[in-house]
Amino acid sequence: MTDTTQQSLFGQLGGEDAVAAVVDIFYDKVLGDPDLKPYFAGVDLDRLKQHQRRFIGQALGSTRPYSGRSMRKAHEHLAITDAAFGRVVEHLAASLGEAGVDEETIGIVAETLLPLKQDIVTA
Numbered sequence: 835m836t837d838t839t840q841q842s843l844f845g846q847l848g849g850e851d852a853v854a855a856v857v858d859i860f861y862d863k864v865l866g867d868p869d870l871k872p873y874f875a876g877v878d879l880d881r882l883k884q885h886q887r888r889f890i891g892q893a894l895g896s897t898r899p900y901s902g903r904s905m906r907k908a909h910e911h912l913a914i915t916d917a918a919f920g921r922v923v924e925h926l927a928a929s930l931g932e933a934g935v936d937e938e939t940i941g942i943v944a945e946t947l948l949p950l951k952q953d954i955v956t957a
């Protein structure tokens with residue numbers, strides 16, 4: 835998929851304000867999932883929210899510059915399993931659906947995230 839397509843996903847959803855709404859839904863789902871909550875133990879709230887925003891931004895191809903750690907460096911100490919990665923992506927898909935994004939677009943977003951799995955899953 836080209837950058838142009840990804841940018842239009844971001845725009846299609848409604849830009850930063852709409853993304854903030856998706857982040858709230860996503861945040862509730864991830865922390866409300868007993869299988870995922872432990873990964874976020876000890877992570878401060880600001881950092882977590884930043885995670886969610888960047889996660890969504892990355893998923894939708896936001897052009898906002900990213901100056902954080904690489905995906906591998908950010909996650910290697912967490913021993914994230916394949917299953918946990920899958921659940922996070924599922925929660926994102928559900929959150930986008932609740933925000934009114936159509937199935938086809940959600941599928942494209944999920945495909946965009948999949949290549950990151952090899953850097954994030956270490957358990």
Ligand code: HEM
Pocket residue numbers: 870873874877881885888889892893902903904908909912914918919920922947950951954
């Ligand atoms: C495609 C999937 C993902 C993306 C794009 C993503 C993105 C990010 C980003 C950008 C950061 C911040 C890095 C920094 O500030 O240096 C981060 C941190 C973090 N991520 Fe993810 N993430 C993903 C999947 C996951 C999964 C599956 C989990 C757990 C099940 C997870 C748990 C965390 C935690 C706990 C932190 C904070 C680590 C710390 O500050 O010690 N992430 N992630």
